Amino acid sequence: xxxxxxxxxxxxxxxPAWAVIEIAPLSSAELEARYRVLIAExxxxxxQNQNLADSDxxxxxxxxxxxxxxxxxxxxxxxxxAHLVERYGDFVLYRxxxxxxxxxxxxxxxxLAVIGLLVLVMVVRRQRRSSGLDSPPLAAAEQQKLDALLxxxxxxxxx
Amino acid sequence: MKNLKLFIPLLIFVxxxxxxxxxxGKDPSDMPSALIDRSVPEFSLPDLQNPxxxxxxxxxxxxxxxLNVWGTWxxxxxxxxxxxxxxxxQGVAIVGMNYKDMPEAAREWLADKGDPYRATFxxxxxxxGINLGVFGAPETYLVDHRGKIHYKHVGIVDEAVWQQIxxxxxxxxxxxxxxxx
Numbered sequence: 429x430x431x432x433x434x435x436x437x438x439x440x441x442x443x444p445a446w447a448v449i450e451i452a453p454l455s456s457a458e459l460e461a462r463y464r465v466l467i468a469e470x471x472x473x474x475x476q477n478q479n480l481a482d483s484d485x486x487x488x489x490x491x492x493x494x495x496x497x498x499x500x501x502x503x504x505x506x507x508x509x510a511h512l513v514e515r516y517g518d519f520v521l522y523r524x525x526x527x528x529x530x531x532x533x534x535x536x537x538x539x540l541a542v543i544g545l546l547v548l549v550m551v552v553r554r555q556r557r558s559s560g561l562d563s564p565p566l567a568a569a570e571q572q573k574l575d576a577l578l579x580x581x582x583x584x585x586x587x
Numbered sequence: 588m589k590n591l592k593l594f595i596p597l598l599i600f601v602x603x604x605x606x607x608x609x610x611x612g613k614d615p616s617d618m619p620s621a622l623i624d625r626s627v628p629e630f631s632l633p634d635l636q637n638p639x640x641x642x643x644x645x646x647x648x649x650x651x652x653x654l655n656v657w658g659t660w661x662x663x664x665x666x667x668x669x670x671x672x673x674x675x676x677q678g679v680a681i682v683g684m685n686y687k688d689m690p691e692a693a694r695e696w697l698a699d700k701g702d703p704y705r706a707t708f709x710x711x712x713x714x715x716g717i718n719l720g721v722f723g724a725p726e727t728y729l730v731d732h733r734g735k736i737h738y739k740h741v742g743i744v745d746e747a748v749w750q751q752i753x754x755x756x757x758x759x760x761x762x763x764x765x766x767x768x
Contacts (some may be wrong), residue, residue, distance in 0.1 A: 487722040515720040517619065517621035517720070
């Protein structure tokens with residue numbers, strides 16, 4: 429059992445490895461590192477739910493080549509992203525800029541979470557009220573009836 | 588009042604269902620081109636039919652043109668080709684961009700199936716395709732008489748697609764005729 433647990437824990441150590449293997453490395457380790465980040469954050473226009481690193485589509489390979497060329501030519505990361513947006517639209521960014529048409533994308537989940545929390549608070553409050561924790565003290569007649577029930581003098585008392 | 592509240596989940600379900608149903612019918616490849624309302628990017632690329640010569644963006648000056656991206660390696664292009672031949676017979680000017688292809692194979696294809704293109708340039712490595720925002724073939728751009736891109740269609744152009752494009756095409760043709768001195 430312990431062995432199985434240890435093996436399962438080992439599985440957690442496997443980081444997602446992007447499938448691309450380039451034939452020629454970039455001229456420096458720094459460029460190589462930036463390249464890895466860029467192709468992970470830019471989206472393939474053809475196979476729409478994959479990034480450039482992950483995609484096997486010919487256009488993804490071409491765009492990786494283009495990014496390598498731009499990196500070697502001294503473009504910075506923002507210029508490279510802008511270069512692709514200019515040609516393929518905002519669509520290629522997996523991390524789009526905060527602008528009018530991406531507001532829902534950026535803040536929608538937060539707003540939904542807040543709504544969910546509010547609903548949760550309301551439900552809990554209501555339940556607490558109906559469970560009697562917050563209910564007003566009993567009237568005198570009710571109190572008498574309750575005492576009687578607890579003492580077992582009422583005929584309807586259940587065991 | 589209490590009873591009405593019971594319908595809230597149903598209401599949410601219906602709204603969500605309609606939203607998802609609407610999403611189902613949409614074509615995910617149907618993205619607006621980033622180049623709409625911009626000029627055809629500059630190029631100077633080999634002329635497929637006249638080896639040794641080059642073509643450039645002045646090709647698009649003077650008449651409304653369809654720019655069709657194709658390759659012999661692309662099966663849907665095979666399906667699309669007869670319709671382009673028919674369109675050209677109707678008088679529509681079409682320019683071809685032979686995308687990531689072998690020139691010999693492309694020339695053979697045109698000799699074989701008919702050549703609907705008033706000119707075809709080669710983008711052998713796909714570098715110009717990136718400037719144009721191409722991500723596959725076939726793709727077709729509607730370019731006005733000044734070289735400005737007005738519309739992009741991803742996929743095969745057939746009768747049904749042409750019916751959608753034609754009103755805009757006719758509008759651009761009318762505008763180009765007004766522009767003529």
